[in-house]
Amino acid sequence: MKSFFKHALRILIFSLILFIILFVLSGIMTPKSNNKDDGMYDELANGVLSEPENTLDVLFIGDSEVYSGIMPIKLWKYHGITSYDCSTSGQQLAYSLEFLHNTLISQSPKLVIMETNAFYRKLSFDDSIIYKAGMILPVFKYHDRWKHLHLNDFNINAEIEYNYNDTNKGYKFVGKANPADDSKYMTASKNVKEITSRNKSYIKDIKKFCDQNDTELVFLSTPSTKNWNYEKHNGVQELADELGVKFIDMNTFADDLEIDWSKDTYDQGDHMNYYGATKVTNYLGDYFEELGIFTSHKDDKKYSSWDESTKKFYEMLARHLDPKDYED
């Protein structure tokens, strides 16, 4: 028994020292800004961290369906509402929760709109462990940065500078069209596609976190013939009802939105292109107006940078599109 405690103590000390080393390494590996050059992943989405404090009305979180389908600049231009696409390719719900945690430190959006495509993305056990380990010790998240460390990375007490901002506010422009086959799109069904218990648990955590921050959570499914069907709609609706969350499934009224599947998608129905995104964004703008909870910031000088971003956004559109496609 004596030797058991001796060995247990030895293992404990070994682990403790290892933890301290990893803690120091985490300080070194953590990017010192939200800039890609400083090692920040998903620079566009993390651009949200440089938005001035408490200036965002709406936060969109989710996978590529968000950055392809929602244009915050248009919501600003036509409604004076500030928003940001915190979206990344193949975003896992654990990552969505992390975005929310990081963003709500400095922002108090009235709405958090969560795209539901990620609800059905499987999160492996290994991924969930690595994710959690990365939250505690960022060396597990940023370990690959060993290749590109700068001298100032070794100053582990350095403040992180959020100096990168995306003028498109997380939106990624794609103008081309690649038609979709919508013959089997949203065929009526009463079957329910189950959301995994691990994913449900993350969604519940997100809901809880929103409640704690007095932010309303809304589920949103943007039109997609490839990713969406009625079984998934039913699954999300069930969960939305259970959590008391509003669920807007644009797939159930894609015709009303006048989505033209021969023109509004760039990858055969997987994602919206610019034209599809315009229709989705217009609908959201009208929806926000209807809610009546937002006041336009258009005349507020504090938000003047949004006008500069709008100018750059339209300059970008002008480089890719005919004026008739983007002018009012």
Added chain:
Amino acid sequence: MTLESLLLAGKGKSLTSFFSLSYLLVVLPFSVGLYAITPKKWKKYSLLFLSYLFFWLISGSLIVYLFITTLSIHYLAIWIDRLNGQQKLAAAGLGKDERKIVKQEFLTKKRMIVFLGVVIHIGMILVLKYSAFFTTNINTIFKTFGIGITLQIPKYLMPIGISFFTMQALSYIIDVYRGVIKADDNLGRLALFISFFPQIVEGPICRYSQTADQLWNAKQITYKNLSYGAQRILYGALKKYVVADRLNLLVKNVFDQKQEYSGPIVAFAAICYTIQLYMDFSGSMDAVTGTAQIFGITMPENFARPFFSKTISEFWQRWHISLGAWFRDYIFYPVTTSKRMKKITSASRKKIGNHYGPLLAGSVALFCVWFSNGLWHGSAWSYIFFGMYHFVLILTGNMMGPIVKKFNAKFHINPQSAIYKGLQIFRTVILVIIGELFFRAKGLKAGLKLFKKMVTDFSLPDLSKLELGIDKYDLIIVAVVLAIILFVSILNEKGICVRDSLSKKPTAVRWLVFYGLILLIIVCGAYGFGYKPVDPIYAKF
């Protein structure tokens, strides 16, 4: 909700990698914990339970194949044993000639039983693993000869590890038939020997005499075994995470993409794949051996520094040792010692001498071994080619032996000199790399195309424009870890056990080494959130 989804059957496919977190953080600690708290006399049952639970998790309902194998082999072996007893009774009191007749009668019966066992198990593998390959080839033949028949290509779900546990099972029944071991009347012991969870995915292919008793006479977990086992797993993780998986991107880009690369890049990718395969497979074996060691079980080693080999023949005695030994004992020897082959050998000895005489029978046996070896790795012509490639190399080595000897003597070349040995090793490594190029290529045609590129296109690519998925930092870190592994291998080759030597060092030195290894894996390993881990290469065989 089905029973399967309730019990997570087949949901643990990631467990086939012994370096997955689900294995290292859940399965392994759970297994060690359960084993540790189980009273000594029940420990063997806890190991059996854990092994079947593991197989259930990775294979789901396909566990039925494991049951079929275990039960059939168990009862067939007992049947052989009973015949041995009956033979003794029948022969008691008989004269020499009558005894011979009785012996022959029983031998025929026993052979029939072994044959039945082989037919059941090889048949099962042929159907599950090779029927699609055979059907595709039959369809090609039909098409070539204008026969208007197209057979439907069958698709079967194959349990993970079937190639490994079937070979263990067959070795058991053949050894019982040969009288090397006695049939085990304890079904539990046999079941544990066949299913022991660390070895069932990628081997090593153990013999009954090597592990069955060790497993059944389960020991207490000791601090030394726990620490040695953990160190071995850590060493394997270093190979897998930092070398094998880091090289995978480059290998995939060159071998799997449609883009054509110049000869030097193909050659470099073939070298990288050879390293990847070795690090992946031997890394997994480190995890298997390490896990077994935690339970106090000594597994046979599957690798013995293969890249120190001076000939291809030697290489295969050092690489995937348990597979080579299986083919040697259950294919090579039976063929060379068969009556017909013995006759051929003795006749040819008289005509072409003592060296080349036995080569004829040996070559036939060698052909059978390498044809089986190629096919064992997979149902594709590229694997058969891989087998034949090594058959030709070994055969050439055997044929050239006396000529090289004479040549060396004539030109006063000392085959024991370091330079000579170094050149032999270099030649062997080159030949192995060429073989692995065909092994990795997506089909024989692709392999031949890559090989042609490698030996005809010497144009140097513009490295600044190349996107191989790997950068100079990756190559540096891979080189550093390979240097560590080379250092350990040299010590092992000299008979020094690194873990024993390390255990004699002061705690500070030991811990420094362990922290170094752990940090190398954490910082430089290929892993991350959303990263798709590379499946263990040998698990698919």
